Amino acid sequence: MEDKIAACKLFQNVSIEEVNQLLSQIKYVKKSYSKDSIIVFQNDVCVNLIIMYTGKAIAEKINYSGKTIVVEEFIAPRIFAPAFIFIKDNRYPVSVYALETCEVILIPRNEFMNILQQHQQILFNFLQIISEQTYFLNNKLNVSKLSLKGKIANYMLNQVKNTKKEVFTMISHQRLADLFGVARPSFTRTLAEMQKDKTIVMDVKEVRILNMQVLRNLAE
16 A cells, blocks of 8 residues: 555655655545545535545536536546645535545645655645646646647547556546536547547547647647
8 A cells, every 4th residue: 555655746756665654653544435436525624635546536516507517537646636735715626536446545634734844855745736736727727728629639648648658548428528518429529520530549438549749739
């Protein structure tokens, strides 16, 4: 377990031995969630730092009109909503669902504060994570201005970046349609057009990129 937790960006440039020692000195809770279970409920108070060290999850938000919007996909190791643990209105802005079996640890806020005060490298890593989250939200705002084909291209480029492979497994069409705020038939039709143009090829949920440059052009 410890080596998987140590792989989290929060512990970048911190040895596994140091992480083991750190975990032995603090109080934390380990939890496991089965596929489709809820890890975090929207509007729950954020009192723990949650590190998902195995599994895959997805964040969804219900807006004022009752529509479900997919916000982000999480692949372990990841921290959930790092910026919300120390703000005054510290309620989760999204619900997080397990797409497969997920394992997490919950570190109470006061314990995490002690860690940040004692470990300069972890403090630096945490600030970097928050900065990258801000960049992600800004990028998401820019992506919202793209065409549907551009949004799909941006999603696929991010999958390639995360997996380091030009072949990856895509989440369900319905969830991606929700992510892009379109009807599922429109999403499926656009995917078919991208296959016809020989930009990608699909086999059920597996996607293979055939023309990376076209994807980059669409995502600009």
